[in-house]
Amino acid sequence: MQRITTKLLQPLDWQERARCHEVEPEIFFPERGGSSKAARSVCSQCTVREECLEYALNNKEQFGIWGGTSERERRRLRRERAMRRLRTAS
Numbered sequence: 001m002q003r004i005t006t007k008l009l010q011p012l013d014w015q016e017r018a019r020c021h022e023v024e025p026e027i028f029f030p031e032r033g034g035s036s037k038a039a040r041s042v043c044s045q046c047t048v049r050e051e052c053l054e055y056a057l058n059n060k061e062q063f064g065i066w067g068g069t070s071e072r073e074r075r076r077l078r079r080e081r082a083m084r085r086l087r088t089a090s
């Protein structure tokens with residue numbers, strides 16, 4: 001059991017290279033109506049941005065800036081992907 005728990009708590013490989021470890025985590029969770037500019041700036045320099053965005057999309061992360069995107073942008077991306085899947089399936 002301990003081995004399973006330990007494995008679950010291990011950061012994913014890409015997370016160890018995340019640029020957000022270098023800054024205050026609060027900037028990735030701006031208040032409603034607040035600016036996400038600082039977080040997006042950090043993300044724009046991050047080498048694991050794509051991995052981060054895919055993780056957020058696959059796990060339906062609802063809060064914060066992930067891969068340089070807001071919650072609203074991720075919802076739109078998920079809708080677009082779902083529509084694309086439906087079109088290719090029919």
Ligand code: SF4
Pocket residue numbers: 018019020021028042043044046047048049050052053065066067068
């Ligand atoms: S893309 Fe942004 S939120 Fe994602 S790991 Fe990089 S710095 Fe962190």
